[in-house]
Amino acid sequence: MRKQRLRSHTAHPIGRGAAAAWPICLGYIPIGLAFGVLAQKSGLSLFQIGSMSLLVFAGSAQFIAVSMIDAGASAAAIVATTFMVNLRHLLMSSSLAVYLMGKHRALLSVFAYGITDESYAVNLARFRAGSWTLGPALALNHTANAAWLLSTVAGGFGGRFIPAGAFGIDFALTAMFICLLVFQLRDLRSVVTAAVAGSAAVVLSILIPGNLYIVLAAVVAATAGVAVGRPAGRRKDDAR
Amino acid sequence: MPDSHYLLIIAGMGLVTYIPRWAPVFFLTRKPMPDWLVRWLALIPAAILSALLAPALVVTDEPRTLDLTRPELLVAVPTFLFALKTRSLGGTVCVGMALFWLAGKML
Numbered sequence: 340m341r342k343q344r345l346r347s348h349t350a351h352p353i354g355r356g357a358a359a360a361w362p363i364c365l366g367y368i369p370i371g372l373a374f375g376v377l378a379q380k381s382g383l384s385l386f387q388i389g390s391m392s393l394l395v396f397a398g399s400a401q402f403i404a405v406s407m408i409d410a411g412a413s414a415a416a417i418v419a420t421t422f423m424v425n426l427r428h429l430l431m432s433s434s435l436a437v438y439l440m441g442k443h444r445a446l447l448s449v450f451a452y453g454i455t456d457e458s459y460a461v462n463l464a465r466f467r468a469g470s471w472t473l474g475p476a477l478a479l480n481h482t483a484n485a486a487w488l489l490s491t492v493a494g495g496f497g498g499r500f501i502p503a504g505a506f507g508i509d510f511a512l513t514a515m516f517i518c519l520l521v522f523q524l525r526d527l528r529s530v531v532t533a534a535v536a537g538s539a540a541v542v543l544s545i546l547i548p549g550n551l552y553i554v555l556a557a558v559v560a561a562t563a564g565v566a567v568g569r570p571a572g573r574r575k576d577d578a579r
Numbered sequence: 580m581p582d583s584h585y586l587l588i589i590a591g592m593g594l595v596t597y598i599p600r601w602a603p604v605f606f607l608t609r610k611p612m613p614d615w616l617v618r619w620l621a622l623i624p625a626a627i628l629s630a631l632l633a634p635a636l637v638v639t640d641e642p643r644t645l646d647l648t649r650p651e652l653l654v655a656v657p658t659f660l661f662a663l664k665t666r667s668l669g670g671t672v673c674v675g676m677a678l679f680w681l682a683g684k685m686l
Contacts (some may be wrong), residue, residue, distance in 0.1 A: 346601040360678065387589075394592070395589060414591060417591070421592040422599075425596045425600075426599055431623070432600050433603040436607035436612075437617055447604045464624075467624075501638050507675070507680030507683065511676055512632075513651060513675065514671050514672045515672050516628055517662055518671035520632060521666065523625035533626065537633030538633070539630070544638050552630070553627065556630040559677040560622070560630070561623050
C-alpha cells in the first residue's frame with residue numbers, strides 16, 4: 340500500500356483521535372446548524388433538539404424525523420423509518436469489527452454509539468494504515484458527536500443568521516468522502532467494487548425512495564468484487 | 580407536542596439506531612470470522628463510500644433525477660485528482676471546499 344498522509348503518531352491517543360476528527364467536525368457544522376434551524380421552525384425546543392442529537396446522533400434520520408413530526412406522523416412510523424435509514428451502520432460496524440478483535444466489550448459498546456458514515460470512513464482508513472487503535476477511534480467518534488450536538492443546538496438558537504453556503508463548507512464532507520474513497524482504491528478488485536457500488540447506488544436511488552439504496556448497492560458491489568476473483572497467493576491481504 | 584411523547588420518539592429512534600451500530604462490533608469481535616466474510620467485509624468500505632458519494636454528485640434532491648451538470652460533479656473531478664495525487668485528507672477537504680465555493684461564485 341502506498342504511504343498515506345495520516346500523521347501525528349506521537350501524540351496522546353485521545354489527542355490523536357480528536358485531531359483526526361477535524362474534517363468531520365467541519366462538515367457537521369453546516370448540517371447541524373441547518374438541522375437546528377429546521378427543528379426549531381418545527382416547534383422543537385433547544386432541549387429537545389439537543390436530546391435528539393445526543394440519543395440518536397444520525398444526521399439524515401434526524402432530518403427525516405423532524406419532517407415527520409412536523410407532518411404529525413405516529414411514533415411507530417418515525418421509529419420504523421429511522422431503523423431503515425440507519426440500517427447501513429450494520430455493514431459499517433461489521434467491517435470495523437475486523438480491526439477490533441478481542442477488545443473490551445464495554446468500550447466497544449461506547450464506541451458503537453459513535454459510528455456514523457463519516458467517523459466510519461475516517462476510522463477505517465486509519466485502521467487500515469495500521470496506525471490506529473480503539474482509543475483514538477473512540478476519541479474521534481465522540482469529538483464528532485460533540486461537534487454535531489453543539490452545532491444542532493447552535494442552529495436552533497441562531498442558525499438563521501448564518502449565510503448558507505459560506506466558504507464552500509457544504510462540500511466538506513463530500514470532499515472528505517472523495518479522499519477516503521481514494522484511500523480504498525488499492526487494486527482492481529476495489530476499483531471494480533467502487534464502480535459497481537457507485538453505478539448501482541445512482542440507479543437505485545432514483546428507482547426507490549428512502550436510502551436503502553446505500554445498503555443494497557454496497558452489498559451487491561462487495562459481492563461482485565469478491566467474485567472478480569482473488570489474486571493467487573495473496574490471501575488475507577486485506578484482513579486484520 | 581407533549582414532552583413524554585417526544586421522549587418516546589427519540590428513545591425509540593435512539594434504540595433502533597444504536598442496535599445496528601452495536602451488534603456487529605459486540606458479537607463479531609470474539610472469534611475470528613470466516614475467510615470469505617473477511618474478504619467480503621474488506622470491500623465494504625470502498626462499496627459504502629462509493630454508494631454514499633456517487634448519488635450526491637449526479638442525482639438531484641427531491642425529485643431524484645440524473646443530472647450530470649451539477650457543480651458537485653464538476654468540483655468532484657479535480658478534487659478526486661488532487662486526492663489521488665497528494666493522498667492528503669486535509670488538503671483534499673480544503674481544495675474541495677475552495678473549488679466548490681469558487682464554482683458557486685461563477686456558475
